[in-house]
Amino acid sequence: MSKILIVDDHAIVREGLKKILNCFAGIEEIEEACNGKETLEKIRKKEFNIVLLDISLPDGNGLDILKQIKKIKPNLQVLILSIHPEERYAIRTLKAGASGYLTKDRAPQELVKAVREILKGRKYITSSLAEKLVQNLEDKTKKPLHENLSDREYQVLCLIASGKTVKEIAKELYLSEKTVSTYRTRILEKMKMKNNAELIYYAIKHGLVD
Numbered sequence: 001m002s003k004i005l006i007v008d009d010h011a012i013v014r015e016g017l018k019k020i021l022n023c024f025a026g027i028e029e030i031e032e033a034c035n036g037k038e039t040l041e042k043i044r045k046k047e048f049n050i051v052l053l054d055i056s057l058p059d060g061n062g063l064d065i066l067k068q069i070k071k072i073k074p075n076l077q078v079l080i081l082s083i084h085p086e087e088r089y090a091i092r093t094l095k096a097g098a099s100g101y102l103t104k105d106r107a108p109q110e111l112v113k114a115v116r117e118i119l120k121g122r123k124y125i126t127s128s129l130a131e132k133l134v135q136n137l138e139d140k141t142k143k144p145l146h147e148n149l150s151d152r153e154y155q156v157l158c159l160i161a162s163g164k165t166v167k168e169i170a171k172e173l174y175l176s177e178k179t180v181s182t183y184r185t186r187i188l189e190k191m192k193m194k195n196n197a198e199l200i201y202y203a204i205k206h207g208l209v210d
Contacts, residue, residue, distance in 0.1 A: 001028035002049040002119055007039045007065075008032075008081070009058050013104075017052060017081075020108045024115065034058075036065040043073055050099075050118055055082040055089055060174070061155055063093060070097040077118045086129050087207060088158075092151055094133075100124030144206055145191045153190070156183040160196055161203030162210075 004027060008014050014032045021027055031046070033039040036059045043051070051069060055062035066078055080093045080101045090101040099118045102111060114124040125133070146154060152173075159169045166184070170177045184196075193199055203209050 002026055003029045003047065004031070004115075005039070005042060005048045005051045006030060006032050007034075007036075007051060007057070007062075008054040009034050009056075013054075017111070020111055021115065024112050026119075036060040036062075036068075039065060040068055040072065043069060043076065048076060050077040050079060050115060052079050052081055052115075053098075055080055055084060055093070063089065063096060063151055063155070066093060066096050066098055077121075079114055079118055079124065085207065086126070086132060090129050091132060092154065094123070094125075096151070101129060102126075145202070146206065146208065148190055149187060153183050153187050156180060157187050157199060157203065158208055160184065160187075161200045161208055163200075 004021060006014050006017050006021075008017070011034075014034075018030050018032075021030060031042060031048075033042055036057050039051070039053070042048075053062050053066060053069075057065060062080065062082070066080070069076060069078060074097075077099045078097065080089070080098045081104055082089060082101065083104050085103060086101060093101055100114050100123060102114055102124075117124045146157060149157060155173060156169060159172065164172070166177050166180050169175075170180045173180070187199065188194065191199070191202065193202070200209075
């Protein structure tokens with residue numbers, strides 16, 4: 001019998017996930033959380049077998065929340081659910097300790113399949129993601145430039161590319177404006193670019209923004 005924690009800031013999404021999973025025999029209890037803070041509080045107080053974690057939360061990036069979860073409960077299984085395509089975050093979340101990554105446009109049956117596999121202690125990886133992982137093992141010189149950025153630098157890149165100002169990025173990531181500016185400088189250096197316009201063009205070309 002398994003205990004599941006569903007983390008998503010949209011009540012209608014949580015309810016839909018509960019209905020899908022309630023058809024899955026062997027689930028003892030399903031709890032919900034709507035943000036990162038509530039998620040961390042719940043996993044400190046209770047034992048869960050798996051967390052279904054949205055990558056986009058109102059009080060922090062799901063990638064950051066994932067890392068905090070793994071620090072608190074290293075063996076807790078986490079399945080990332082996201083509206084973003086696999087190339088945006090999948091490899092980074094797996095490296096951070098996630099047991100799987102599913103986009104929200106997948107069929108309900110695949111969600112159930114993923115949960116079953118992860119509860120058995122396995123990773124759940126789609127065939128398209130498996131191909132990306134193989135590509136990621138190739139020589140770094142063949143990788144896209146953004147693959148050489150740290151997770152935080154990558155987050156800042158995506159936010160710059162979405163048109164947000166340094167002030168807005170600082171507020172969203174709970175950082176100082178000076179720190180965000182430092183990350184921007186590092187990004188430009190690593191990617192050998194001169195300004196935001198070049199970063200935005202690159203991000204659009206590689207599908208890093210919607």
